[in-house]
Amino acid sequence: MKNLISHRTFKVIFILISINAFSQSGNFKIKNPYYSRTDTKPLKVSNAEWKKILKPELYQVAREAATETAFTGKYYEFDEKGTYYCAVCGNALFLSTSKFATTCGWPSFYQPVRKNSVKYKKDTSYNMERTEVLCGRCDSHLGHIFDDGPKPTGKRFCMNSVCLDFISDEK
Template sequence: MKSLIIKTALSFLLVTMAEKSCAQSGNFKTNNPYYSRTITTPLKVSNVEWKKILKPELYQVAREGATETAFTGKYDEFDEKGTYFCTVCGNPLFLSTSKFATTCGWPSFYQPFTENSVKYRQDTSYNMTRSEVLCGRCDSHLGHIFDDGPNPTGKRFCMNSVCLEFVPNSKKK
């Protein structure tokens, strides 16, 4: 129980620090009324509404389950320290410390930010059976998970860059 409390407190602290860093730098601006890096309540928003709010390329991947072309995403070979959030709703998804280099063409992580950051659904498209990874808050398609990742989990969360928004750690003065 004590361990869970400490993990929850650390997660909150990391999200708060990342949000302050982004607010100070002004990197990410959105007109999305559902976007929040601190509210984790699940969203129930129709795709009709999302289509009005999201850019077409984000809508296609996040809401229709498309995949960006390999080796074209902004975070494929990106190696800065910080936190990755859902571009659609602001939910914290991954820490840069769980990102690892692959040759698959998409950013890959071995574990999510928290257990509830993501959820899973069976995907049987393209005559394959895979586990689709969805945002734990807004149900947006993020990518897929595979069992060929590094220790300690052995998992590879293969994500679409367009669905991720990176916030660097605060610089210490």
């Protein structure tokens, strides 16, 4: 009898279940002593230290510049009012008022909460030339910036949901 579910379909289902389980379980293996939503002082923490603290999925994206699968992130079609913070260190990154709907597969914003919330770095991986967006406090990879966003900036900060924490304005 033939298998009803192909190997490829099984892998996709497994990945989606894993992503969902991760998004509900928090980002840390152990308590993160560097996480603060009020401290903006830059951090100098080794990747070896971050690897002890962060869950593997967050570590892979934030510290190794991986990318979560498009259309799977918890904040892609999320539409609440509040503030998005770096999931690694707690640095304030974006206000929900700068988030906009897009078909790119990742949450997108047209401007950071403040100028030094993020840093930029040339990225020539995958034979492309892009601009990588890093957390201004802990240098974690957040995503990339493109010049096809809405007014007033014309920018699209295309971010990985796994690298974001969200706090509602209602809290």
